Amino acid sequence: MCDTCGCNLTKGNRHLLAPGGKLEKTSQGAQAITVLKNLLSENDIAAMHNRSHLDRQMVFTINLMSSPGAGKTALLEATIEALGERYRIAVIEGDLETENDAERIRARGVPAIQITTGTACHLDAHMIHDALHRLDLDAVDILFIENVGNLVCPASFDLGQHRNVTLLSVPEGDDKPAKYPVIFRAANLVGVTKTDLLPVLGDFNMDSAKQYVQALANAAPVIEISTRTEAGLQDWLDWVEKALIEYRACCERGESLRPAIQPDGARLHAAAP
């Protein structure tokens, strides 16, 4: 993909440049340039850079996204508890304010870098780049990036991660994937958390939640987890380990793993730097 040979012209945008198309005309005296470049290309370049950093040291990286309070940190605590002896885990925490989450992670004996974004509602690839330089990547097998609690903005920014996980907690309701399609479409795995509340909150329909994810043309598995009762926790841990093995196999072939945002869409629409 490049900006010169026209290979970034797609079925979706070609008509704009056709004779008589909206972009063919030029105002008098002005110079017109057709760009067809992804608006976030600067972020995407930084994300690719991060990914190659991570791949060099074979650090499998998961971007964990959800609304605030869906249980991202609790899931990480349980994950560290279960896998911490077998794998070297590190965490990058994104929050608007406070070091609270990083302190919870550090209390488990795992390095945690806190990024406080101030008013920014998401992490971007540049913030992750800075955080990566504060971590000893040689000593990390699995890196979790706990994104800012937000179901809207984090979905638009590639960080250089290998897998996206989106959580949906039972109290939020089963139709969240339909309401926030961008972030659930980007998920390699959807985790329904706080399932211990299902008997109390009788109106959450697990089948509906799964159907809403499928309606986004996303074949990601939907797993049910309660960190409180530990029900379903093993399914999550199995997925992480399987994904790690898949990632390492990719690295050994000299390839990398990209997160779920449909590869055809990304390839078709994003122009290379």
Next chain:
Amino acid sequence: MHELSVCHALVTQLETLAKAQAANRILDVTLGIGPLSGIEPRLLEQAYPLAAAGTVAEHAQLTIQVSPVRVHCNSCGAESAATVNRLVCAQCGDWHTRLISGDELLLLHVELTRETECV
């Protein structure tokens, strides 16, 4: 909220373009945005003047073309219109589809000029 970040990225691209073309004013900017990009065109329009203030792109006319959500069905091969939260095939109803339009976030077209100051 993140529309402002996107606008900053856009203005950076516009400044680079203007420099490369030795232009000192950008007249017109056209973006192609799909509903599944996660960017709200209306908010982008509001954020643009803030991000562009004091740059070559300050007074540019911003046009946003919203691309339709369309899918290609992996089962029956049909191409059809879809909605953001129902990306299923309109022909056969299968959800095994591939998005062919609707997640774009593209800078499509720029018109720029070099204005000489009157002495």
